[in-house]
Every structure is written in C-alpha cells, then in structure tokens.
Amino acid sequence: MRSRVLVCMIRLVFGLAIISYYGCDTSSPIDSGPSEAGPSTPSFRVANPLLASDVRTIITQAVTEAIDQQAMVTVVVTDRAAKVLGAFRMTGAPTHTMIDREAGMRNEGLELFEVPAELAALSKAGTAASFATSGNAFTTRTASDIIQEHRPRTIRFTPSGPLFGVQFSSLACSDIKIDGALPLGLAGDPGGVPLYKNGEPVGAIGVEGDGNYGIDRDPFDGDQPIEERIAVAGSRGFEAPANIRGDTILLDGIRLPFVNVEMPPPPPALAFEDLPGQEIEVGIPADSQFFFDRVIRDTPDAAFGFADAALDGVPGRIAVDAQGRNRFPFRDSASREGLTAQEVERIISQAIEQAVVTRAAIRQPRGSFAQVNVAVVDADGVVLGYFSTPDAPFFGFDVSVQKARTSAFFSSSRAGSELLNAGLEAFVNAALADGLALDGSVAFSDRGAGFLNRPLLPDGIDGTAHGPFSRPISQWSPFNVGLQLELIFDTLGVLLFSENVDDVLARLGDCARIAGLENGIQIFAGSVPLFKKGA
Template sequence: MFRPPTIGGRFPKPSPTKRQMTAKSFGRRWRFSFAAFLCVLAMAGLSSLLQSSRAQASKLVLISHETSTRGIALDSVTLKREPFDPTSEVSWGNDNQTRIMLFAIGLDPKTPPSAITANAEDGSNKTYPLTVEYVGPVPEQDWVTAIVVRINEQMGDIGDVLVGISYQGLNSNRVRVGVGHVGDGPPDDVGAVPTPGTIAPPVGASATAGTLTTSDVQTIIAQAVSAAASLNRAVTVAVTDKEGNVLGVFKMTGAPATTQFRGGGPGPSQTPSPITGFVSVGFDGTVVPAKLAAISKAGTAALFSTRGNAFTSRTAGFIIQEHFPPGVDFKSGGPLYGVQFSSLPCSDIKVPGLPLGLSGDPGSAPVYKNGEAVGGVGIEGDGVYTVDRDPTDFDQPIEEVIAVSATRGFEAPSLIRGDNILVDGIRLAYLNVTGAPNTATIAFGSLPGAIDPLFPIRSAQPSQFTAAVVGGIAGEVDTHFFPFIASPTVTANSLTAADVNTIISHAAQQANITRAAIRQPLGSNARVSIAVVDTNGVVLGVFRQTDAPVFGFDVSVQKARTAAFYSGANAATLLRGAGFGSYVDRAAADGLKLDGSVAFTDRAGGFLHRPFFPDGINNSQAGPFSREINEWSVFNTGLQLDLIKTNLQTVSSGGAAPCTSIPGLPNGIQIFPGSMPLYKNGVLVGAIGISGDGVDQDDLIAAGGGAGFAPPVNIRSDQVFVRGVRLPFLKFPRSPNL
C-alpha cells in the first residue's frame, strides 16, 4: 500500500489562523494527485508513454505531453494544471510559495530530495534555483517517479520557464511550465522533443500520408462497386489518402461521364458552354467530368477528418450555407461559409489540391484504420453536384449508401463521427444512411468497369509534411515554408524571422490550452494550422499542430492573405485593376474605402460577404462583396468566386495559373473567421491566419499569436459602422482555456 510522504517535521507547526498544509493533508492530496496524474497521462497518451518507458530507463527524463514539450505538471495542493500562481492560498509553514508536482523516468523513487537539484530559466534567460521537497513513487506505476518542487520567491508572473533536474551528474531534458501565465518564455532547447521520445525529431524525414496499401484501396473500391451493382447503379469511385493524393479511380460500365453543378440556392442555373462546360456567372449549370466530383468528395472527407473528428462531404455541406443550420431563417451563415473554395487545384499551398475544391455534395466517407484517419472515398453517379438544402428530410442519396458500403471495415470510430459533435448546440450532419448493402464482394479483377488510366491504384503517397516542434508544441511543417523567414520586402517595420517565430509559437501555445470545439473526447485541445504572411501575401511561415485537419493548411494561408489584403492601402486599386471595380464601388457606397484606413479580420470581411446584411437577417440586402440572394448559391458567392473563376477554368482545362490575377492572393480569399492583421508601430506588416477548429477558437488563437502585433484600436473594423451596423473584429469562445 502506498505510504504518504512525511513532511511535517521539515516545517514549523502550522498556525491555527491560517490554512496550512500538513503531512496528513498532503497525503490525502497526494492520493488525489495520483488520480489526477493518471487522468492527465490519459490525455497525454498513456499507452505511448508505457511502451517507451523501458527504453528511457537509462536516462533522466521529465515527462511532457505527447504533442508538446510542456511538462506533465500539477499544483500539488489544488491539483490544477498550469499556469501556476507563484504563491498559494495554502501556507507551508513560513512561506506560501506554490509547489509543483512533476513526473520523471529514470529516477529511483527512494532518492533523497536533497540529492536532486532543479532550476528554471525564464524568457530573459534568468535562472532560478528550485528546492526539491519530495521524491516518491507513483502507486501501481513503478516506471514513474513523482517530484515536488517549490517555486522560487523571485519568480512572479513571468510566463513560461524551462524546468530541468539533475542527479549524480545526469541532467534531464527541460520541460515547459507556465508560471503566472502561459507564453513569453525562452525557446526550446536545441533538439527538444516531447518526451518520453514518442515524437519524431524536430525536422524528420517525410512519412506517407496515411497507411493505405494498394490492397486496401482495391478492397474499398471493390466493396463500393459490389454495393452499386447490387443496387443496379453504375458509379465512379475515387479513393484518396489523408492528404488528398488520389490513390485510384474506378468507373463502372455505364456510369455517367459528367456531372452538373447545381447549388440548390435561388440563383438560376445557366446553359453551359458546349466547348468548356462552364457558364458565364458563378458555377451553377457548369458540367465537369464525374471523376473530378468523386475525387473532390473523397478528398473532402480525408482533409476534414482526424483522430478527434470524422467528417464527410455532407458535413461540409451542412456548414457552408447562408443559414446555420440550413433552412432555418434568421440564423447566421454556416461557420465555414466559403470553405468550398479552398484546397483548389490552382493553390500554391495545398499541393496537390482537389479538382473542384472542397465538396459539400453528399456521397463520401472518411477511411480509418485502427482509429487513425487515413483517407477518404467519394462516389459520383447521379449526375448532380450539389448540397443538401433540406437536411430535415433525411434523404438517403444512393451515392452516400454506396460510400458507407465502401468503408466496411474502415469505419470511423463512433465517438468522433460528425453526428456526435455539436456546434452552438446544433448536431452536425454525417451520413443519412440507416442500412447499406453488405453483399458479397466481387473480386477486384472481375469488377464491371475499368480503372481510370490517369489514376491507377497505388498506396498512400509521401507526406507533404515533416515533423517539427515550434514553441514547445509538436506538429508538422512543409519545408517550402520552413524554416520561417523574414519579409523579403525590408522596411523599418517589416516582420523579421524572429517575429514570425514568436507569433507562430505564441499561437501554437495558445492552441495547446484552448478547448477544442469540434474534437472528441470533450476536453481535447484545439489542433490548428497557423500561417503568417507579409503585406504582399508572401508566406513567411506555416505550422500545423499534430493531427490538425489538413484542410486548414491551405485555409490558414487564405485567411492571413485575405486579412493583409483588405487591410492594405492598395486593396481598392488592385481590385479595380483586376476587373472587380463593381465590388469596390459597392463597398464605397457603404463608406468603406479599402485604402488601409481599416484593419479587417476575416470575421469582418466575411460579414461583408454574406447574401444578407447583417448576416442571417432575411429580407435584407446583400453585403457589398456578396451576390444578392436571388442570384446567390454556394457556387455563386460573389467576390470570393469571381476572383478565382477565370484562372480556375484555365487550370481545369489543363493550363497553369495562380488562383487569382492579384499577386498577393495566389490561392484565393477566405470569408469565415480566424485571422488578424499584424502591425508594428502602427504600420501594417502582414497578417496571421488560423484554421482547423471552431471559428471562435481560431479567432482566439489568432489574437494569442498576434499579441504585441495587434492593430491600433481606433482603426479596427469594430470601430466602423455599415448601414448602421457595427462590423465585428474578433469573437472569442466562452471559458476557452482547458
């Protein structure tokens, strides 16, 4: 049985007039601390810690969270996690300094506390000695030792410190702990990684984008085709890996060769060109090859899904319409309104992109192996590329039924499915399928149809990302945008590489303590992509936290570029020069000059880009950047689509072009929240964009990253009124931190 430590003899007798910590109460607290420790380890990845503990036994290792170098640490009295107040409500004899409990591997629990030294280094490189007051075992966990240290009296609200211990000439790794607040600390030690060693080195070799094998791909396709044949339907099936790389396309005999855009909104469909398949305004009526729709559906399910959430193209369609939930009047637009025009084939960020961007057309499902998101499958066969305008009718499209059959044996864990995730109290859509065919699977070589020669069967492709640790947070980078760089346009106030590292580090640290909105289990932290650009839209750095949804990588850059563009002095001139003067005129009629006098976030820009203004208020005029509601659909949003349409047609026809003709917007703009323009000495120097979790969380993380670089209050968009309505700037979630 665990015997609580005896510490009363080391402290004077408690005064009866104060709340004090005695040996007896410490013992009770320690038992609770043990329980809390196990809970924390469960969140940090207990199984991986156990697996590597023996390998670490010859080292002195302080345990960190699985995805960052932040230490597993608890206030030894309150059991709260960081940040830790320097002083405690509980008096420990002659002092009331807070005691922090850390956990180590490779240290004998019988080691005398006096034999161990500990210290902490703050952001100014000042070092503080920490007194070690207790060393002991953790009940039923003989691989780990508990250590209690006292915060130094000179440590106030100093933010992050790096804490390490030493014993008999062995120095541990140093873990990050927040004192007073989280952030503003020193950089991680060179080569520092989350411990005990389950995360790859700071920049490692590329892995593959998931673990789908050629046999897996053939099985998924065979199950889809067999189900379709049993239903007497002919379809096209596409499979992608988790980063959207196409792993195979199969067209059944008799499957429709094309499909037509029909956004389902009140906007009219037009007759497409018999040569190009495109229409003159928007995309409604456009005809495209069916295989492109199947690929975009599969890629959407893959790019949206993670260990913490599984989404489909139906989920996407549910969150991009003019009201949320769709069909409910006087509700604001979907939280990801506009995301359909991201991860485009013309993007300079997400390579490869999806041929039609992200899809809202039901008929896809994510692919999982052992709880890990590894890809997606998309089905096209009804000749219509659309969104579900009435989610209340619970229609069951044949494409979606076949997608469910395709993923038999590759299903997402039930807990993380979209229909187990609520946003603003609204349960998200996932799949409208109550029963899918479970017929005998036809042998792959006997399937009725053929593999598309442009998309042969293959296994998961090399990943776009390599492992990295930034600001103590584990994640991934694309080496095209790493190491972080300074703005190539050098001015007295331009962003330096150190600025970019600080901004991205602070954003990652904020994300690591921000309560996620769309991840299970509840209590998970947000996982996002973070991008910083300069005033010309040049990418200075992008960082993706471990398991952040891949779609956010492109979107975070779109958001940053959009905020920098709208906040710049030349926005009106550039738009007019590119042929979009009508939008400039409409904005000017609303008192918006687009001349750099207003600091716009994407929340503000998106507010101006809705078919109702204010957002969601039926029977009102459209915002200055949107189509009016009688013309609007998800495929005819206004300026966002008009900017990319011509060049997207060029790329879709086999040509090469950036997404827009405006140099600072090569992957298009984004119109849902999660960005902030950045300023130094009152001068615009760039913007930060965040994407991957709830949009309010994205705003909060953007603000955390941009701390010290925020725009002057008097020019923020929330100081501006349009048609008597105050524009928004940022919106934060209630009780955001874990």
C-alpha cells in the first residue's frame, strides 16, 4: 500500500523567492517614515495591540483625507490576524465594487462580479496585515507585483511573480485559518497598508471607493490612486518603520514597490462623531455580521490564536483553539504505513533547524534568519503537525498547509479520478495530453504542480502555450487563473452571494469540496512529497 506524506515550508513571505534569492542584497533604508527598531526578539505576540481608540483615530484620519480629496470611501481596520476591529462607510460612498472591471466583456472567473465594498476593503487590509512582520512591511501594491505572470509585469520573458497564486488563500472557507479571514482572498488592489506600533505589526487599513477591485497591472508606473492616498493618511502615527518597508528590499535586483504616495499633510481635524457616514457591519448575504458586528473594539487577542512553544530548543509558536489547546499536535497517520508522530516531529524539527541557519531574503536587518511556517500532512491531506518560528508571516499558516496538500494530492493515485468526479475533466484531459495521467505515477512538488498552472509554459516564456491547469494567456488574469480557482469557485459563490445559512455552513472548512483539499491548492514553490519505505 502506498503511503505518501508531505512537508511544506513557507520561508518568510516567499517559498520560491527564498530558494531563488539566498544571498540577495538589499538596499539601505530610505529616509521616510519612522525608523524605530522593532522588538529585540520578534514575536507573533503584540505588546501594544490596536485599541478601539486607535481604530477611531485611523478611521478619522482616513475619512478626513477623503473629504479633502472629495472622495467617498469605505474604510476597514483589522488586527494583525485580519480580524475586523472597525468599519466605516462615508455618506454617498459606493456600496458595491466590481471585481476587475477593466476585464471588459470577458466576464470569466471572478471578473465583473459585484461584491460589497466593505469586503474589498477587508481583503485589502487583511492582505497588508497578514504579510506584515517585525522584519518586513508590504502593502497591496507589493502584492500586485508578486502575483502576476511576469515580474516585473511589463518585462517580457521574465518568470512569474514569486507568490503567483497566493491570492486564493486565507479564505473564509478554509479549515486552517486563524480567527480572521479574507472574503476575496489576498488583494493586489492598491489601498491596503500595514499598521505598526513601536515597531511591531499590529494590523492594517483597507480603503475601497473607486468601484473597481482589481490589480495594478504595472505597480511601478507611478500612479497615485486615491484609495492608496487615503489609506496612507489613515496610517499616520502607525506607519511601518522605514527600514523594513518593501521598497527597501530587492528581489533579483529590482526593488519591491510599497506605496506611490507620500504621507499627505493632515487636513483640519474632525471629531469621529462628526464624520459624514457611519460604522457598518461586514458580512455576507446569509449573515450580515459574518465578519464584523459594527462595534469598534480593541484587538481581542494579542496572540492571534497562537501560543509560545519550542522545538528542540528553538523558540516558536503553535496554533491553539479558544481553550488554548494545540490545534495540530504531532500525531500518527491513520494509515499503519504512514508517518508516526515521532517522524513528523523529526521532519518539522529538521525544517526549523534549516530555517534558523538560512539567511532571510526579505527580512531586515540583513543577516536575519528565515522565519517560516512548517506543516506536514498525510496522503489524505490530514494535518499531522504544525510549527512556526516566532515572527513568520500569518498568511503562511494557511498557505503552508495548502502547499502540503497540493503535493500530496497530485502525487496520489486518486488525483485524476477526484478531479473528474468534481466536473473538472477539461484539466484532467489537458494534463493527459501532456503525458500526465494524475494516477500516482509522478511525484509532484508544489513547484512542479505550480509549473502546470502557469499561463506561459515554460514559465515566463512569451509566445508559448499555457500549462494544462491554467487558462490561456489571452484569458488569464489573477481573477481567472484556471484549476486553482475552479476548485473553489462554487464555494466562493455560495459565501459571497447565497442567502441560505445552511448552504454557507456546509461550505465552511471545505473550500474545494474534495477530500484532502479543504483549503484549496497553492501553486508557488515550497513543498515536496515524502516517501516511506519506497512508497
């Protein structure tokens, strides 16, 4: 009997990027924004979390700037785990926004769907929050740069972004997520900015108001969208330290973007009670308070669903439930031929040991070790163990398991039949035409499976055909990628548009509706299949 298991590692922000960019140099810090050092021992735990008074200040600053710019917007503030702490809609602001309005008449994938503006603002804030650590600060503009078919997007014959595909993670349907969730996944639409206090990442602000939830197809072009300007204004006093901003970090010699606007001068101050608009709920048709009940609040948990732990003397964190119990302790596989708890611990320990002697590519200061999330799953996608270094980015919690499950699933004998049963025969047939039967005869890393999900195959080579799991480049967009989206498309539709509570509840914890892919698949590098006794 076959018994495949898998280990997956997210290294700081990029699985792919760390492999490709070990030893990459970074620039000197730029002279803008506060430069205070972060905590001497970076951690997931926040000493000074956002308070309700902070949230009101941030919203007030954003709305005051919007008034000065004659704009009407929706503002969402989250904690570091993307849990909503406050949401505000200005009088006259659009209540809905269109996904990728610039797609024209294509209307494929998620393109041209209308969703509540507050869901877009939440995904923007949650993206900036879940990327942020004490060693790096990214925005949704940064995200836009690293998820497209080329990096930089305007330079032909360059590989895809190092986080290609990450937008479909940290979803509300995931069985792995911590308390916060992103209704539209991670965002690449400018207008999401991280928030810091005393050098610690504490949350983020997201702004939506132009009626288009899209992606910046050229994040380096110098445009200054009003949503980004308002988000930056909202972050006044809570800015990311200048020496860890994305624009102090180079990948392949190209600086990451951060924001295209400077901090604007503060307009005349208004009291929160005098702002034109009101606090709002953030929800879905089946539950208007699914994400937030409109009561502005303090950060409810300064540990964000994690707890201190150590593995072979290396400090780190584990995920815990409301009672403080380890959600994913090391455990035996249900299969007698599978991994034992001791083997799971050994695998994860080896990964962590490698991380702490590996130079991080995108953390400041230079020479910092790689902060990682590590997960092991069995052949059926069941999590057998999880451990993280203290300051690994929160988005990697969900993604590490996605990656592990992706390799386990596509390396299994059931992959082709499961996809056929799910009505995805077009992708199975395309793979078969390329000589891939998806019957367990080929072992897939996440890099290998991700290769087949690229709109250009080989990756980045213009004028070539698309991979069997991707849409053709003429149809492809970050909102219409192919198999990765099709696996979760129905569930996203139920969550975003169904008024039936039972239907929604049935989808929670089961994004893809295929056993072993409960939180979907991931298609950028960072996982390998493991074999035991040759099988």
